[in-house]
Amino acid sequence: MSAAALRRESVQFDLGSIDRIPPGEGQTFLVDGREIAVFRSREDEVWATQARCPHKAGLLADGIVGDGQVICPLHSYKFDLGSGAPVRNECASLRTYRTEITTDRRVLVWIGGRETWGADA
Amino acid sequence: MKQVEKDLFAGPDRQRLVVIGNGMVGARFVEELLARGGGDRYDVVMFGDEPTGNYNRILLSGILAGTHELEDTYINPLEWYERNGVTLHAGVRVTSVDREQQLVRGDNGLLEPYDVLVFATGSSAFVPPLKGLSGHGTELKDGLFAFRTLNDCDRMIEYVPRARTAAVIGGGLLGLEAARGLLERGLEVHVVHLRSHLMEMQLDAPAGHLLRATLEQMGVKVHLDKMTSEVLGAERVEGLGFADGSTLPCDMVVVSAGIRPNVALALDAGLMVERGIVVTDELRCPGDPRVYAIGECAQHRGQLYGLVAPLWEQAKVLADRLAGRIPDAVYAGSRVSTKLKVMGIDLAVMGDQEPKDTNDEVVTYSEPSRGIYKKLVVRDGLLRGAILLGDAGAAPMLLQAFDRGTELPDNRAELLFQLAVAESSTGIADLPASAQICNCNGVSKGALIAAVEGGACTLKSLCEATRAGLGCGACKPQVQQVLELAAGDSLREDPSAHYYVPGVPLTKAELVSAVRERGLRSVSAVFAQLAGGQQDPSSKAGLASLLRTIWGKEYDDERDARFINDRVHANVQKDGTFTVVPRIFGGVTTAAELRRIADVAEKYAVPMVKITGGQRIDLVGVRKDELPAMWRELGMPSGHAYTKSFRTCKTCIGSEFCRYGVGDSTTLGVQIERRYQGIETPAKLKLATAGCPRNCSEATTKDIGAVAIEGGRWEIYVGGAAGGHVRKGDILTVVDSHDKVLLYTGRFMQYYREHAKYLERTYDFVPRIGIEKLRSLLVDDAEGICAQLDADIQAAVDAYVDPWQEAVEPVHPSQFADTLQPVGAAAGASWEEIR
Numbered sequence: 032m033s034a035a036a037l038r039r040e041s042v043q044f045d046l047g048s049i050d051r052i053p054p055g056e057g058q059t060f061l062v063d064g065r066e067i068a069v070f071r072s073r074e075d076e077v078w079a080t081q082a083r084c085p086h087k088a089g090l091l092a093d094g095i096v097g098d099g100q101v102i103c104p105l106h107s108y109k110f111d112l113g114s115g116a117p118v119r120n121e122c123a124s125l126r127t128y129r130t131e132i133t134t135d136r137r138v139l140v141w142i143g144g145r146e147t148w149g150a151d152a
Numbered sequence: 153m154k155q156v157e158k159d160l161f162a163g164p165d166r167q168r169l170v171v172i173g174n175g176m177v178g179a180r181f182v183e184e185l186l187a188r189g190g191g192d193r194y195d196v197v198m199f200g201d202e203p204t205g206n207y208n209r210i211l212l213s214g215i216l217a218g219t220h221e222l223e224d225t226y227i228n229p230l231e232w233y234e235r236n237g238v239t240l241h242a243g244v245r246v247t248s249v250d251r252e253q254q255l256v257r258g259d260n261g262l263l264e265p266y267d268v269l270v271f272a273t274g275s276s277a278f279v280p281p282l283k284g285l286s287g288h289g290t291e292l293k294d295g296l297f298a299f300r301t302l303n304d305c306d307r308m309i310e311y312v313p314r315a316r317t318a319a320v321i322g323g324g325l326l327g328l329e330a331a332r333g334l335l336e337r338g339l340e341v342h343v344v345h346l347r348s349h350l351m352e353m354q355l356d357a358p359a360g361h362l363l364r365a366t367l368e369q370m371g372v373k374v375h376l377d378k379m380t381s382e383v384l385g386a387e388r389v390e391g392l393g394f395a396d397g398s399t400l401p402c403d404m405v406v407v408s409a410g411i412r413p414n415v416a417l418a419l420d421a422g423l424m425v426e427r428g429i430v431v432t433d434e435l436r437c438p439g440d441p442r443v444y445a446i447g448e449c450a451q452h453r454g455q456l457y458g459l460v461a462p463l464w465e466q467a468k469v470l471a472d473r474l475a476g477r478i479p480d481a482v483y484a485g486s487r488v489s490t491k492l493k494v495m496g497i498d499l500a501v502m503g504d505q506e507p508k509d510t511n512d513e514v515v516t517y518s519e520p521s522r523g524i525y526k527k528l529v530v531r532d533g534l535l536r537g538a539i540l541l542g543d544a545g546a547a548p549m550l551l552q553a554f555d556r557g558t559e560l561p562d563n564r565a566e567l568l569f570q571l572a573v574a575e576s577s578t579g580i581a582d583l584p585a586s587a588q589i590c591n592c593n594g595v596s597k598g599a600l601i602a603a604v605e606g607g608a609c610t611l612k613s614l615c616e617a618t619r620a621g622l623g624c625g626a627c628k629p630q631v632q633q634v635l636e637l638a639a640g641d642s643l644r645e646d647p648s649a650h651y652y653v654p655g656v657p658l659t660k661a662e663l664v665s666a667v668r669e670r671g672l673r674s675v676s677a678v679f680a681q682l683a684g685g686q687q688d689p690s691s692k693a694g695l696a697s698l699l700r701t702i703w704g705k706e707y708d709d710e711r712d713a714r715f716i717n718d719r720v721h722a723n724v725q726k727d728g729t730f731t732v733v734p735r736i737f738g739g740v741t742t743a744a745e746l747r748r749i750a751d752v753a754e755k756y757a758v759p760m761v762k763i764t765g766g767q768r769i770d771l772v773g774v775r776k777d778e779l780p781a782m783w784r785e786l787g788m789p790s791g792h793a794y795t796k797s798f799r800t801c802k803t804c805i806g807s808e809f810c811r812y813g814v815g816d817s818t819t820l821g822v823q824i825e826r827r828y829q830g831i832e833t834p835a836k837l838k839l840a841t842a843g844c845p846r847n848c849s850e851a852t853t854k855d856i857g858a859v860a861i862e863g864g865r866w867e868i869y870v871g872g873a874a875g876g877h878v879r880k881g882d883i884l885t886v887v888d889s890h891d892k893v894l895l896y897t898g899r900f901m902q903y904y905r906e907h908a909k910y911l912e913r914t915y916d917f918v919p920r921i922g923i924e925k926l927r928s929l930l931v932d933d934a935e936g937i938c939a940q941l942d943a944d945i946q947a948a949v950d951a952y953v954d955p956w957q958e959a960v961e962p963v964h965p966s967q968f969a970d971t972l973q974p975v976g977a978a979a980g981a982s983w984e985e986i987r
Contacts, residue, residue, distance in 0.1 A: 045976035053964040055676075055712025056719075059971045066971065073676055073687070073712065083728075090728040093716040097689030104716045104724055106593075107622060109689070119616045140974075 041129075046138040049075060057092030057101065063142055067128060068092040070101060070112055071138075077130045078112035079140045085123035167194050167267035169474070170256050172246050172417065174200025176209055177447030177463045178272030179228050184471035186236055193476065196238045197264050199256070202301060203243035205229045210460065212305050213326075216333025225302070249421040251440060268474065271429055271437075271445035273414040275458075276300060279407050280321075283382035283393075295389030296405045299330045308406065312337050315404035319343075319392050321380050323350040325494065327408035331372055332495040334406070342373045342400060344380055344392065346409075351494070354501045358518060359525045359541050366497060366523040366542070375400070413449040413456060428456050433482040435470045446470055453485055462486030489554055491547050497523065500547035502554045504529045504537030512536070515564045526568050533559055535567075580633040589630050592623020597634055604638040610646035611635060612654070624876035652910060653695055655679075655688025660698075660909060667702055674708035675699065693718075694910035697796055700832050701905045705951045711963055717794035720968060721955040722779055725772065730779060732758075732771040734788035735829060738803045738821030738841075739767025745788065752785050764793065766800035766838065777970040780959035789954040790830065796911070797832045798839070798901070801825040802850070806843030807860070813843035815860020820890045821849075824858075824897060830952050831901060831945070834908040834917075839897070852880050855914040856900060858893045861886070866893050870900055870926070871918025879915045882923035885931045899930050899938060902945040 044062050052058045052071040059082050060067050066082035068091040076099070084091055089105030096102075100118055102109050109118040115125035129141040169185075171178050182196055190196075200206075206228040214220030233240040244258040249269065256264045277298035279285065287293045295315065297308050318334045320327045323345030335341045343350075349360025350367075364374045382393035383405060391401040413428040423437045424430040428451030430438060435450070437443040446466040448458055457463055465486055472481035489502030506529070507514050513530040522542060528550075529537035535553040540546060546568055553560060553567070560567060585598030595618045608614040611628070614635050615621040621628040636643055652660040656678060663682070672678045675695045679687045696713040717723050722730035734749065749769055753761050759773035768791050774782065783790075792799055803821030807813035821841040840851035842859045851857030853874035859867045865888050872881030884900060887893055903926070908917045918926065928934040930941075962968060 044974040046972070047975035051966055051972060053711060053966060055710065058966055058969065060974065061971045062974050073710075087726060088728075089726075093719075093724060093728070095689045095692050095715060096712065097687035097692055100689050102689050105726060106619070119613070120619070121617075137975075 041141045041143040043139055043141050046140060049077065049132060049136045049138050052077075052138075055096055057094060057096060059090060059092040060140075062140065065142060067140065067142070068101075069130070069138065069140065070096050072096065072099070075132065075136075077132055077138050079128035079130045080110070080112060080115055080125040081127075084108060084110075085125070091125070165193070168265055169194035169196050169268045169270070170264050170266035171196065171198045171270045171272055172249075172256065173270075173272030173274055173447065173449075174198050174202070174206055174240065174242070175272065175274045175447070176206065176227070176460060177274065177467055178270070179206035180464055181270065181272060181446060181467035181471055182236075182238060183228070184468050185475050186238075188471055188475035188477045190471065190475035191237060194268070194474070197266075198233070198238060198240045199244055199246050199258060199264075200240060200242050201245040202303070204302065205232060205240075205242070207302060209300075212299070212302065213329030213333050215302075215305050216299075216308060216330065217336040218333075219336070222302075246417060249417060251421055251443065254442065267442065269443045270470070271418055271443070271449055272447045273417060273445075273449045275411040275413045275448040277304075277407065278410045278412045280380070280409050282380060284385070285383055287387045293383055293385065293389055294387055295385070295403055296383055297407065299326060299406050299408050300411075308333075308404075309337075311404060312339065315339060315402075317342070317402040318404040318406065319400055319402040320406045320408055321392075322408035322410065323347070323374065323376075324353060324408065324410065325351060325492075326411075327406075328367070328494050330406045330408050331367075334404075335370065335372060335495075339404070340373075341371070342375060342402065343367070344375045344378045344394075344400070346377070346379055348377050350374065350376075354490075354499070354505070355539060355541070356505045356527065358516070359527065359539050362518070362520055362523060362525045362541060363494070363497070365520065367495060370495065372495075411448065411458065413451070415449060418445065418449070426454075427451055433484060434473065435466060435483055444470055444474075452483060455485060457486065457488070459488060459490050461490070462488060487555065489551055491544055491551070497542055498540070498544035498547075499542075500538070500540040500544040500550070502538050502551060503535070505539060506537075507531075508536075513564075515568070517568055528564060528567060530560060530564070535560055580630055581637055589634060590618075590620035590623065590627045592627075593619040595620035600631060600634045601638045604635060609635070609639050609644045610649075612646050612648060626876040652698065653688070653691035655686060655691035656683045656695070658682065660907070663698070664702060664906075667699065673699065673703055673706060674710050675713040676710060677708070693796075697832055697834060697910060701948075704947050711967075720776055720779060721790050721794065721958065722774070722776075723794040727773075729773045729775055731793065732774050732779065732782055732786070733764065733768050733791035733793035734786050735791040735825070736768045736788075737825045737829075738801055738818055740803070740818055740822055748786055748788075752782050755785070756782055765802075766791075766793070767802050768793070768800065775970055777968050780962070780968055783956040783959040790956040792830050795830075795832065796835055797830055798825075798828045798837045800838060802838070802840040802854070804841070804843050804848040806841075810843055812846060813860070814862050815841075815843050815864070815866060816890075817841040817843035817849065817858075817860060820858060820866075820893060823890060823894060827894060827949060828898065828901065830955070831905075831948050833901060833905050835911045835913045837901065837904075837914070841893075850874060853878065854881065856897055857881055858897075864888055866890075868893060868896050868900075871914045871923070873913065873915035877913070877915050882918055882926075884923070884927060895942070896930065898945040898949075899941045900926070902941040902948070903930060903937075905948075906941075906944075 046060055055073040057068050057070040060069055068080050068082045070078045084103045086108055087105050089103045091101055093104040094101040099112050100109050101112055108120050108122045110125050111118055115127040131139045207225040208227055211220050211225045241258055244260055246256055247259050248257045254266050277300040279298055298304055317340045319342040320331045321344050323343045331341045331343050349357045350363050379395040380392050381395045384391035384393055389403055389405050391399050393399050415425045415429055418429045419425045429445040429449050431445050431450045431452050435444050435446055437445055447463050466483055469481045469483040472478040491500040515528040517526040524542035527539040534557050538550050583597050587597045589595055589597050599618055603614055603617040608617040611632050621631045648654045650659055651657055652663045666682055670681055675692055678695050692713040693715045700707045711719055724730055753771050756778055758771040762770040762772055764770045801821040801824045803818045806817030807815055837855040839856045840849040840854040842849045842851040844860055851859050852869050853872040857869040861867055865886050867886050868884045869881030870884045873879045
């Protein structure tokens, strides 16, 4: 069985209006029994990652966001939101989830299927 | 196996090198020889009369004191010899050397032929011919010991439980080390010394007397000018008898009356022996080109050496010669210097202890109460000798001057007291790699060095890479020192170190004027105009703080620029919950308030109710979405236990009730806290008022503190700290009313708001600006800025709104949302390919 033949179902969830998340901030969602952190830039880009940092389970949605990065509120480890990779620190990478913004400004997120860690993205 | 192979392949060129002595010098010599490829030239055979491999004799006192384990002392275990193809006859004493036949004979009958012979026989403890050394036989009496070998050490440790009082004969370095060991093991210890001061080989008389005083404070009893004549006791030691007729009862005696080179073997072999085995600059014994001597047994240019450094130098020179690496290497003698601890006291000694002629200059400094003595001997502008006792901080610098003969500064005091800098940096240099530098994040010196080698060559990148300095920050000076040590030439100045925030390339002053000129009222506007649109997340909170200070009510408050604490007006905890700390002005509350707090704590099942250090009550472990309801029910304003702002004003009971109080500190504290509550500042401000100089509320170690003194006056302290950093505040001024305390408090706060770096606490800010300058600006109004400062702080006071009002009107529907749910699940499914 070749790798390319491996397929897994990923499920799309509708998180509702982007305005549920304050501009430039994050928000924790509970999706299908799983906590994820969803971030919105001031320019309305959206990212989704695992909810808690690999270091001490800090809630990343409470972190400060900017330049496509988030700073963990507990110990200031920085992560790239697109790839989940740590930025100038040795922490493990964050799991990231595919997101999309619909034309009517709803946020969609895909759970399951291809979730990436670090450099994958 | 290896040995057999070697023998098989030993060509006609290979020579047999026999080393008599497997001590620190003999073994070091063989190591150095092999490191220089000497294994290709020689089959090496060693004799050692102790049954072990090679060990570090210097650590024997540590074993005796119980601070070191036996394993710590091994330098080369027996396997090392095997692995390196060295034949070691351990526990075999050499009984004779036949130079005609070129044979060495061991006490087990073994004969080893040699082509080259090295004496490294070392020295033995000298036991003076006292009466009563032995009991019935020839062995030393029970309880009487020399202190030289591991075996001596073992036997002493074994004997200690049977003894209560020990006398050490000999107040030299080794004797004092033995005394330390016995003291550590709980014995009463006497040191009996023949001379008029201790350690006369290393110290001059004043230093010796100072050392004596220090030792006596530790509990050692020192007897000087005391000649021991007899060991008392029939079978075992019962005391010492002295030439002056006095006696000292004791049940254990350690003889440490100096060492004597082991020369008997060389003498029997017909070599030239004076005090030691005489050697030339080639380290060769005159008259026999095949025989050499190194170490404590060797006498070079009339000099015997007992410290390890010169002896290792000899080992190296001989290895250079014999391995053929530097066939004409010579040993020209050593300038003796040493840095060590005597009974835990730092000591560094080099060169001459005393001036040699009247032109020599002697510089001394003595501070008996701290056991410190320093002495320099200077000749022709060069350092010829030094003694540093009790504080060897200047030793590295002096050693350099001594070894290299560098010109000394005209101001000799610089040599003795250039310590503040030199001491701390050499302190770092001396630390092992495993030493923890950052105690918050557990970062070792080794980890820092590895990060520097990995390219982190600025303080900021090093801190980021390792987390060092990112906790309380107190270790940053040490991190900087490690950086300087490890980076050397590749050390780079970090331009962003001067920026107010890393993401906007401007200093605070430049940034403030750019913000004012361009009318930038929001953080995003600053990024857009001054940072090329890059929204560096690490810079947002600092910019928010500054813009609020500049614009007050006109500040365009973008909430995403705030740290989470300032978004939800509570302090985030490690599990993502928060704390609720209502304002209790000046720590003065009422029964009704307490009842409400208790009710709220109970209703919301608050996991912990805690009295804080700032005289308030902390409800800990609260979910984000519970915060607004709790605030409403408390009906009290926010205590700001979370933000970079005025936090609290701690008070003591003051003149209202306290029988010592000379000022009404509670009323003043309440007034201060009411006026300045919630004012944002570059870093947090903790205040206190004290009703008398007893200072029960610790006002002198607060960012701002007011202390009442007799006569209705208040001292105003600024820049104090008692956290990770401890500093007593400086007195800004003394005033005669509450109103004036309030005035100067506000004026200082506003100046601090405008001029401090982001997160710079007052304990750094005040010394940076200087208290004199602050007095001239804020008290004397030298630059005429006071009226503006007073007006600006008044504006900030007027602009203040209790953030807990947001319980009623949140700024965003999700402001206090804990976790949200999707609105639609499984709206669509897709298949993803997995790589």
